[in-house]
Amino acid sequence: MRFRESGTLSALLVTLCLLSSGAGSAIDSPAASAGIHDLSVIKIVDRDGDGAYSDFKLVVRGDTSCYGCNDEDDSDIEPRIRISVVDENENQEQIIEDVSATNDYSGTFDVLTSTARAELTSGRIQIQVTLIDRDVVFHEEIDEQAIVVVYEPRSDDVNRAPTASIHVPKSSLQVGRDVAFDGSESTDPEGQSLTYNWDFNGDGSFETTGKQASWTFNSPGEHKIRLQVVDKWGAEDVSTTTVTVHRDSDGDGLTDQRESELGTEAGTPDTDNDGIPDGKEVDRGWNPLASDTDEDGLSDGEEDERGLDPASADTDGDRIPDRDELNGKTDPLASDTDTDGLDDGDELDAGTDPVVSDTDGDGLKDGDELAADANPLSPDSDSDGIRDGPEVEQGLAPASADTDGDGLNDPVELNQTATNPTLMDTDEDGIDDGTEIELRLDPLSRDTDKDGIGDGSELEQELNPAKADTDDDGVNDGLELEEGLDPTVADSDSDGLNDGIELESGTAPLSSDTDDDGVSDGIEVEQKMNPQDPDSDGDYLRDDMDPAPTNVVIPFGAVLVGLVFLGIAKRIYV
Structure with missing residues (x-):
């Protein structure tokens, strides 16, 4: 069992x-x-x-x-x-x-x-x-x-029988040629391995084994093929099919019947005499009745020998006919002969050399130049004095003389100002390099006048970024801002004294009357009074009430005090 x-x-x-x-x-x-x-x-x-x-x-x-x-x-x-x-x-x-x-x-x-x-x-x-x-x-x-x-x-x-299936080649079967048959599409319900037996001569016995098998038929006509598949338990199935075998008198790969249909000569393997058998031409889609299928001036045999497509006048699709490429310098099998990124046809349109990758010799391939909007026929597309190749190596735009758009040409930045030609504002102070040069500022320093305020900020505040003391009051702009002064006005408190003088003398540059004596600091300095003392002459009278604020001949205040005391004493005595 x-x-x-x-x-x-x-x-x-x-x-x-x-x-x-x-x-x-x-x-x-x-x-x-x-x-x-x-x-x-x-x-x-x-x-x-x-x-x-x-x-x-x-x-x-x-x-x-x-x-x-x-x-x-x-x-x-x-x-x-x-x-x-x-x-x-x-x-x-x-x-x-x-x-x-x-x-x-x-x-x-x-x-x-x-x-x-x-x-x-x-x-x-x-x-x-x-x-x-x-x-x-x-x-x-x-x-x-x-x-x-x-x-x-x-x-x-229950062990179910397998199902046999024969795959027959789609191409016509010819006398004297091996024909490959395939039984791999046979199946078993349980997925068991199968044994394959083939009967090709119709004698009822199986001559060949294997999932795939080949057979040569020696006579034309119909032949019955049988495939038997057997599973490991002996269950089997047989598939039968009939194939028609044709004669090929000239051995060109086409049956005599097919040649009659196509109009080719059954006794001549190469009807059009182009060096290619009729069967191969039919298989490849070429015309077996025309020696030059694509009418490009090259015979099909010559094209096939060179690896070209006899059915296409332009094998590589570069818009240049194969014959012209063979007679010229380009490769009919390569759409881009010089591998510069441009098809040969495009190069002819652009006027560049299709066999030289860098037509203008500037160090850039023609395709790369076009991609960068540069001129592949000019070594210095932007006429800035730097060849396109070195510009690209330095990250510059070969099609623009001023890569960063700061108003300075690339060679000026590289050779004169030492600024970065790829950065509009080299020192990042908020002013582009060209404007800084125009204003006589330092494009490499964020604070040209070293006053503690960036050049861009000074322009925004209407200060002079090239001058540390915009209002010429003796105090640099940065310090004035720290002290709350106006760096655009020399006398912030309008007392007649410049802010620098006040800071130096100790008066308050934001107060017109530092000592609150009713006299502005400027007048006090002008009349030689002490702007930091409300009683400049020490006579006990405030400067604005003292007829001689700088003269101490008779201390008027003392006299007044004496008179007051005298009046009090007199009253007591009486």
Whole structure:
């Protein structure tokens, strides 16, 4: 009984049936205690609820004690467990043979799931378990038991036959030429490997094997082809097809019938005498009746020999005919002969040399120049005195004399101002380099006059970025801003004193009357008073009330005080 691989288990209705008399009764053996003490099934599943079971495992428990068993020096004499399946037709398949068993042995076996599925006959089958003493003297069966089950195959447990399929070449079959046939599209429902047998001569026997096979037909006409595919269990299928084989009298790859249809000569392999057999021309889509299919002035044979396309006047698609390219300098197989990024036809349109990658010799390929909007015919496209190649190397624009647009040409920045020709504002002060040069500022310094204020900020505040002290008051613009002064006005408090003088003399440049004596600081300085003392002459009279704020001849204040005291004394005396 053969076993094979397939899908899920068959439905099995399990009933125990001990073939030996009594549970675990032993056949005569040297050790009466040895035997199969328990035989059962587990994991029984009723898939559809009809009382039929599937997916079970066999459990074997027993004692394998026996005379001469478990010899440590020779494992071959240990007792063994043998399991086999027998159907009603007495087909027997040994599933597990000679599994080593030990004292107090127990084991669980997948009977059908662990092996290839069997093509069992529907009905009662028994799973038989035998304990064998492999002792060198006895070699006896110690015990034997079995479980009887009812087997009911399901559709996915039946080995289904494969399907044969023959693939015939699309090209015409010709006498005397090998024809390749392919059977790889044949299939097997269970995915088993297949054996392929071919019958090409129609005698009923198979001459060739293999998934692919070739055959040479020696006569024209119809021929019957058979392919037989067989799976590992012997199930088979045969596919038959009929092919028509034609004669090719001139051996040009076209059958005589096909040549008649095309108008070519069946007795001449090269009808148009272009050096290419008619069959090859037809296969490639060329005209077997015209020696120059594309009418480019080159015969098909010459084009084929040179690797050109006889069906295209411009093989490389560069808009220059193959013949012109052969007669000129360009390569008809390369659309860009000089690999400069421009097709040969485009170069002719642009006036550049299609075989020289850098027509103007400026260090840039013609294609790169066009991509950069430069002139591939001029080594200095922007006429700035720097060749296009070096400009690109330095990150400059070869098509613009002023790459950064700051008003300074690139060579001026490189050679004179030392500014960066790729940055509009080299010192990042908010003023482009050209404007700084125009204003006589330093384009390399953010604060040309070193007054602590960036040039851009000074322009925004209407200060002079080239002059540290815009208002000429003796105080630089940065300090004036720190002190809250107006750097555009020399006398911030309008007291007649420049801010610098006030800071130097100690007066407040933001207060016109530092000592609050009613006299502005400018007048006090002009009249030689002390702008920081409300009583410049110390006569106890504030400067604005003192008729002689700088003269201390009679301390008028003291006189007034004396008179006051005199009046008080007189009153007391009277």
